[in-house]
Amino acid sequence: MRGRTGPAGRSSRTASSWLDSPTGRRPGSPCNDRASSKASYRFELSTPAAYTAVANGSLVGKHTGSSRTVWVYEQAEPMSTYLATVQIGRYRASRLEGASVPMTVHAPARLRAGVDLALARQGEMLQTFASLFGPYPFPAYTVVVTDDVLEIPLESQTLSTFGANHLRTDWQSQRLIAHELAHQWFGNALTAGEWRDIWLHEGFACYSEWLWSEWSGGRPAQRHADEHWRRLSALPQDLILADPSRARMFDDRVYKRGALLLHALRLRLGDALFFDVLRTWVDAHRYGTVSTAAFTEHVSAAADAAGVGVRQLLQAWLFSPQLPELPRAVTGA
Ligand SMILES: [Zn+2]
Numbered sequence: 001m002r003g004r005t006g007p008a009g010r011s012s013r014t015a016s017s018w019l020d021s022p023t024g025r026r027p028g029s030p031c032n033d034r035a036s037s038k039a040s041y042r043f044e045l046s047t048p049a050a051y052t053a054v055a056n057g058s059l060v061g062k063h064t065g066s067s068r069t070v071w072v073y074e075q076a077e078p079m080s081t082y083l084a085t086v087q088i089g090r091y092r093a094s095r096l097e098g099a100s101v102p103m104t105v106h107a108p109a110r111l112r113a114g115v116d117l118a119l120a121r122q123g124e125m126l127q128t129f130a131s132l133f134g135p136y137p138f139p140a141y142t143v144v145v146t147d148d149v150l151e152i153p154l155e156s157q158t159l160s161t162f163g164a165n166h167l168r169t170d171w172q173s174q175r176l177i178a179h180e181l182a183h184q185w186f187g188n189a190l191t192a193g194e195w196r197d198i199w200l201h202e203g204f205a206c207y208s209e210w211l212w213s214e215w216s217g218g219r220p221a222q223r224h225a226d227e228h229w230r231r232l233s234a235l236p237q238d239l240i241l242a243d244p245s246r247a248r249m250f251d252d253r254v255y256k257r258g259a260l261l262l263h264a265l266r267l268r269l270g271d272a273l274f275f276d277v278l279r280t281w282v283d284a285h286r287y288g289t290v291s292t293a294a295f296t297e298h299v300s301a302a303a304d305a306a307g308v309g310v311r312q313l314l315q316a317w318l319f320s321p322q323l324p325e326l327p328r329a330v331t332g333a
Pocket of ligand 1: 179183201202205
């Protein structure tokens with residue numbers, strides 16, 4: 001794997017600076033491992049001929065010799081180092097239809113039937129998110145399904161990896177398929193420059209699950225919100241969403257409280273303004289890095305212009321350990 005990254009810099013961590021990628025998410029190449037250091041990438045991978053190599057971006061070259069194949073991928077849009085990935089296996093490629101961008105699945109042949117069932121609505125999912133968040137931010141979307149079981153799926157830029165155990169049609173699997181897809185907007189195209197702002201990835205991806213549920217004819221987001229608000233209200237109130245601490249950055253409360261914050265904003269702003277705010281947020285920061293302060297300012301400016309107050313709401317959800325109440329829906333929204 002070859003990658004171009006930003007200028008190498010000394011790693012520094014202070015009380016107000018939380019920049020280095022979490023241990024365990026590091027790519028296997030020398031790099032300036034900060035989410036804010038985005039770059040384009042080119043991968044050249046040589047495998048035995050029976051194997052397929054998949055990496056971020058688009059396949060721009062494939063050369064098959066007598067016993068080996070060289071795969072060349074280019075990731076043109078800027079990418080954070082932690083989102084780089086290489087997957088190699090005995091995969092069979094298939095195309096999924098129904099979206100405005102090409103969608104490819106690489107999976108072991110034995111899992112073909114499961115792929116067809118579990119990913120049947122992924123195109124519809126992508127189009128739904130594009131209508132809510134703005135155009136899908138990359139030229140294509142790829143899914144890799146591993147032959148073995150994975151505890152959790154994982155998002156990478158332009159590519160998500162699922163385990164064989166995730167190929168199901170129940171809500172627990174479908175919500176993960178929606179979650180990883182939504183990270184292409186929230187986390188990959190727009191990346192938090194500091195890890196304390198991880199809710200800008202996970203809260204949005206979690207809320208996208210609820211939006212897919214609602215838009216696909218399942219339970220409305222309000223019911224997911226009510227259920228998770230009740231769950232969170234019974235847990236310790238000791239987590240600050242906008243600064244959960246390094247040890248708790250993947251605490252489930254970051255995911256759910258982040259999603260609840262977005263639902264609270266939707267209730268306060270009404271659907272038209274809420275989704276307009278999301279689309280302008282993505283449009284303003286696509287391929288860049290973002291922060292809680294920038295999001296707060298973006299939403300507040302739009303809400304102020306519409307004569308709706310959200311600053312206290314944002315302050316309470318982001319910076320108070322106590323779980324705020326969900327607001328009532330605006331009438332007529
Ligand atoms: Zn996630």
